[in-house]
Amino acid sequence: MQIYKKEFTSFAKIYLLDDECYKVANDKYLMQKLVSKLDINSAKSFELNKSTVLADILSEVKFPIVLKPRSSFTKFNLGNKESVSKIYSIEDLQLRLDGLQNNDIILAQENFIGQGVGVEFLANYGEIIYAFQHVRVHEPLHGGGSSYRKSVNLNCELLEASRKIVGALNYHGVGMVEFKMNMQSGKWIFIELNARFWGSLPLAIASGADFPYYLFLLLTKGIKKIPAGYKRNIYCRNISSDLTWFIINLRADRSDHTLSTRPLLKVFCELFHLLLLRERNDTLVMDDIKPGIAELSDLTRTITRKIYLIIKMRIASLRLIRFIQKKKIMATMKNAKEILFVCKGNICRSPFAEYYLKKICPTDINILSAGYYPINNRECPKEAIAAARIFEINLSSHRSKLLNCEMINSADIIFIFDKENFEQVSMNFFHARNKIYFLGLLSNDSSVEITDPYKCDYEHFLRTYQLLENVLRSIRGK
Structure with a gap:
């Protein structure tokens, strides 16, 4: 839609980013250059291309290395998502470089141990007028979308870093700045900017931060004064994704400190969030229960099929x-x-x-x-x-x-x-x-x-x- 913005907006008013803002926000390479210019904490980064001499890179950073494509999607290949990945050996890294086209660039970064933190915001032409923060409780072992999150107080340093980015882009609309924070040391780094609505939006809404409504007020009525505040210590879970996470976390190698595992005792103690009425669900909500019922029905069918297949495989063996x-x-x-x-x-x-x-x-x-x-x-x-x-x-x-x-x-x-x-x-x-x-x-x-x-x-x-x-x-x- 962004590519054909002019054509769409000739028929109706549509919320899309400014072209220059979108160009930078959708390119991890350009975003990295921006955060470096703004002096925002980020992982040590290197630009890699087909002719890169790996010995020069490996003298400064150790495995695993995080590889980031410039963009998850391109207009020429919308059906194929390029994902962020972790590389654990020089052989795999060389294979990735060999597969690049002559002019391709990918971003290599040192691996930072920490929890995912998101600062969601609504901005009016470079000024954040409302902000919300969550921390990931359950996240995939090698990175990716989280299945269980918690609303927390805004961190002043992370909010200030977000303000710098939003201001530099003259950002107008909603977005989320992702960080990683080491909860023991308090150190943090910038990860990326999601220049769109994000997967953990149900947590924000459950906590009283109704970003879709606030965006509607800003765009249609010009209302810029949004009441500050939201509920803290509210948890929100995606049942289907979290069940998958639980099985993977149960089987994970806990001796590998680079994996985002969670102690089983802490997972068990999360049941108390239900008793304390702090638990919410991504889809099962009282104002529209049909999506939640549909998800539970799909989950029941999936579990039934899995059990059937396990039995069938045992018999086949x-x-x-x-x-x-x-x-x-x-x-x-x-x-x-x-x-x-x-x-x-x-x-x-x-x-x-x-x-x-x-x-x-x-x-x-x-x-x-x-x-x-x-x-x-x-x-x-x-x-x-x-x-x-x-x-x-x-x-x-x-x-x-x-x-x-x-x-x-x-x-x-x-x-x-x-x-x-x-x-x-x-x-x-x-x-x-x-x-x-x-x-x-x-x-x-x-x-x-x-x-x-x-x-x-x-x-x-x-x-x-x-x-x-x-x-x-x-x-x-x-």
């Missing part, structure tokens, strides 16, 4: 059942004219399986791969391309294909890799459930799943492709 399934696969493979491999994105496991089997199998068999992630023409990760080369497979020209009914119907046998693949494919193509098999049934491992290496390092891809090579060679024999 039994020696007798596995033997029977292998016999079925062997019988089907004897007369198969078309084989289809399906994983989530068709950029990691299934394309390798397709090209490797084409390499070792007769040419009269049609071998395809696809994924159900709803975006076509995605490239394979650089780690996948590098690992596949070891097996003389070239994935550099592969582009993802979206699974469709024609592929399903024409395939004689469909191989999937994990529980999620089975759930998605069997649910969307129920009529084909009798020809869907776990490829891992043909391995000698105890597990029938071959897990997704997406967003993992080169070594993880290498192990996955080694396992696939062994399984695929057994298919050739059948």
Whole structure:
């Protein structure tokens, strides 16, 4: 919408940022230059490009290194989000650089240990007229959106840093400045500016900071005097995301101080927030309960399906059942004219399986791969391309294909890799459930799943492709 701002605003009054403000706020590289100019605390940063000499960088910063793309989305590639990531080895860092185009720049920063803190604001042409602050209680181990947050008092230093940024951009509207703070030392750094409404907005509203209404008053009536204050120590939870966080936090390596884990005793003590009436929910609210009910219904169905799949996987792993399934696969493979491999994105496991089997199998068999992630023409990760080369497979020209009914119907046998693949494919193509098999049934491992290496390092891809090579060679024999 920002790109076509002039066209939209010719029909109606629409809230969008000033073009120059948007240009800087949407570019992490330009924002880093701005905060450095304003003398705001930030992590030690380096600009990396294809020709960067890594030895010069690694002499000043230690792993893990945080890599930030200039922007999460570009107008030329709206279907592919570029995420912030942590890099733990020089090999993975070099792979990321090798994948850059000649003029690309990414930002590398030292890893800062601390909790996420957000200063949300409403600004009138460079002046903050209302502000609210939250701290993340539960956040993903390697960073990302939080699932449980708490309203807290405004920190004077963070508010002043936010004022500097808003003033320098002549910002008009709502936004959130993200920081990380070490709660023991009190040290903090700037992370990024979210120049839009943010994911933790339900907490602000539950605490009495109604930013959508305040923005409406500013834009339509010119009201700039917003009553200060909000409720502190209010907690807000996204149930679905927090359940996922809980499972990951339970399994996390607590010896790794770079992970954002939370002690289990503290997690248990959070139950008292319910008794003290301090707990709120992102979607289940009294003025409109339908979104909350819908989320709980979806969560119930998801849990039910997960339990069913766990039971199914346990049964599939039994020696007798596995033997029977292998016999079925062997019988089907004897007369198969078309084989289809399906994983989530068709950029990691299934394309390798397709090209490797084409390499070792007769040419009269049609071998395809696809994924159900709803975006076509995605490239394979650089780690996948590098690992596949070891097996003389070239994935550099592969582009993802979206699974469709024609592929399903024409395939004689469909191989999937994990529980999620089975759930998605069997649910969307129920009529084909009798020809869907776990490829891992043909391995000698105890597990029938071959897990997704997406967003993992080169070594993880290498192990996955080694396992696939062994399984695929057994298919050739059948």
